[in-house]
Amino acid sequence: MSYLSQSQIISIPISEQFRQTALEFAQGQPTVAKAKQVYLNTLAVQVVNTYLTMLDIPTELEAGYCWLPRGRLFADVADLVLTGVGRLECRPIRSGDRTCQIPPEVWDNRIGYIVVEINKSCKEGKIIGFTPDVTTSEIHLEQLQSLTVLIEYSHLVQLRQWLEGIYTSNWQSIEELSNQRSNQLSFRAKRVRGFELDNPAKAWQVVEQLYPYRSWEKNLPKELLDNTGQQTGNLEVSPNNYSKLTGAIAHLLQTTPDEETRWTLAEILWTLEPNHPAISARRLIDLGMRLAGHPVALMVAILAKPDRNVAVLLRVYPMGNQPYLPPGLELAGLDENGQTFLEVKARENKDDYIQCKFCAEFGERFQVRVSINNVSIQENFVI
Template identity: 65%
Template sequence: MNYLTERQTISIPIPEEFRQNALKFAREQLTPTRGRQVYLNTLAVQVVNTYLQMLDIPTDLESSYVWQPYRRLIDDVADLVLTGVGRLECRAIRTGDRICYIPPEVWDGRIGYVVVEINQTCKEGKIWGFLPNVTTSEIDIDKLHSLDELIERSHLISLRAWLENMYTTEWQTVEEFTRKRKPQFAFRSIKRVRGLKLESPDIVWQIIEQFYPNHSWQKGLPSKFMPKKFNNRCEELEVNNNSNISSELLDILVHLIRTTEDEETRWTLAEILWTLQPNHPAVTARRVMDLGMQLDGSAVALMVAVLPKPDQTVAVLLRVYPMNHVYLPLGLQLAGLYEDGQAFLEVQARGDDDYIQLKFCAEFGERFRVRVGLNDAVITENFVI
């Protein structure tokens, strides 16, 4: 590990505007001690924001918790949202400090931690370095990693950020993607799952009971989901573009998605849910990107979907679709790769595949690559959970 030296720090001037923002937020606090902490937190975040903007790394300062009155009142936060990547914690120290304090409430939900030294006049901030994670309240600044690691991480596609509804612009919802590309894009408009057309609630129950025979789907179901009308599963429900879908049926699908231990079941139920209600919050971490490549005359798109699991890991689904043909070109390859480039999953299109897919589970913090290719044409995208 390459630790920092004095020459690797980055100094950023702190203008009057930054100090005025910090003073405004500090005056909202209930005690002088909290006010001083919020003042330094706000300066540190603005310093890091300036540095990242200099590198053309997109940020969203106003979406950060530190910019929200209620959050900075109750929590010791100093986060900066990197667009489509996640929240970066920016912690302040004063000149001469060698230890940086990281409060336990920010040990989770961050893509990393940056330490910023604020000088005595509060007119300069010195960025000392980066850590990808922390497990202790005190950090020795001599043990910080190079800022190059932060820059590298900022260019990864963060699937954890997707679970917090943060995306970069090139990743669109399926509906946005289809609307802009019709009639060329080959996503199917017919609502089918497992070969069955979802034209009534009875079909949905039929699929559920394939996975949960003898009503075993009811096991562990919270009592609030068990009103009397579920004794007759054939509710009056029309599943089409303009229907009002039973909220109870949606709640049961969400519960089963979150609790099942079988990955095939999880993804089938998720596909039912996003077919019935694409914008349901339980399945919105699903995006599509035009890969911008022609493979044997066929343009293709990559869809990535993420589902959180009860064991605090995530389930990942990768799919490649044709955009201007019915089928993918024969021999098209989709692969999931470790960081070193070694494949852990691969699939290849046959002559009649309208999509190919891979499914796997991963832990938060893990990195992987997705490779799509045919013959000499290859494109790779880099992800982090």
């Protein structure tokens, strides 16, 4: 084969049990063509699952859409869930094929695509290669990357999965981390534009400051009006219209093009309703005492953008009884080549957090480094 060297291709025997499972799934299909599709898809998924198990990469075989009767009936799907990482699509080809078909229904919500060659007797599967993203319904085998890229991806924090509510266990919500008695986050009173966000009425005052001359009115849909035709902002904040208030903020967050305004709205919504789906892709990792004895936590939050890119917010907070970050502590964002594109340092007795903001595209990799006194901790991400 000219597209990848033989040393890069992994051969996995297909057992009788694998073929029996594939046959069982295929027999429930309405046409011969659909039955063949399901049969090969099921074999490909089992081959990849065997390979990843050999590498001690945890998977959840039966959590895939292709393991659900309705999932395989209504879609051409061959997904394998990597625990805490996301869905990997396992696409089958036959011996001699030079291209692989990628149906449009699996272009989204995937951490990548792995191609498996099934031989004529269906007794052997060869894992040919991997690609992290697709934009067309057909890929040439020459485009595939080494399987080492897949292994690297399995160890990256997959931020795209955060938008689907999928997180690894070491990344926690602020509430989860704060509820651990020994890991209290040190927060000052939340203030945005001079207002303490201690009740919904004050929160809405901040929203009105963001939109001079009530320009927010034209951005709200009719369902966020009250029965008299007035906007939420005119109403007295009460349990009856609280959902309208948070709904209005969430709608503005999703439709406002200005990045600073969007993050301010996110901050307000975090305070009013931390688990609102519009801003739920926010997690922290406890860096503990690994940073020269300084207890801090790294927060990462992402917001989906209308142009299919994402906005990223990085923050470092002090933990325990420390009201401020240690002076000189640095937070930096680096590209996949290790080049710094953003950095900020904590000042003495002044910063209860430091942060960086930037935008990134799906498939883009970056690194986050937290450091002080030549000691650093680094986390690796992919959008």
